[in-house]
Amino acid sequence: MQQSCWEFKQCGREPGGLKTGELGVCPAAIEKRADGLNRGTNGGRCCWVVAGTFCGGKVQGAFAAKLANCLVCEFYKKVVQEEGPALVNNRDVLNRLG
Numbered sequence: 001m002q003q004s005c006w007e008f009k010q011c012g013r014e015p016g017g018l019k020t021g022e023l024g025v026c027p028a029a030i031e032k033r034a035d036g037l038n039r040g041t042n043g044g045r046c047c048w049v050v051a052g053t054f055c056g057g058k059v060q061g062a063f064a065a066k067l068a069n070c071l072v073c074e075f076y077k078k079v080v081q082e083e084g085p086a087l088v089n090n091r092d093v094l095n096r097l098g
Helices: 005-009 063-071 074-086 090-097
Strands: none
Touching: 005 074
16 A cells, blocks of 8 residues: 555544544545555545545545645645556546445
8 A cells, every 4th residue: 555645744634643633533544435546545545535634724625626725735746646547537536435
């Protein structure tokens, strides 16, 4: 498995993380339907399509509402670069998350 968003961002919102008491567990960290996508754990390598992630100091909404922020995120860029043509496209992720 590759590095997950919570490891890269060091947000502390993964299960058992330092900030879960204050901010709660991040939905990307527990989104089991996304497990394995982009070689990640749960939604950790496709966090941009998971609603309710906490980025930039605030909770982010649905995919369409947060995509502009995600496209400039260093973690998003890292996953795109690492996965290259094997990157699972957003439509496939959204379909899997139903």
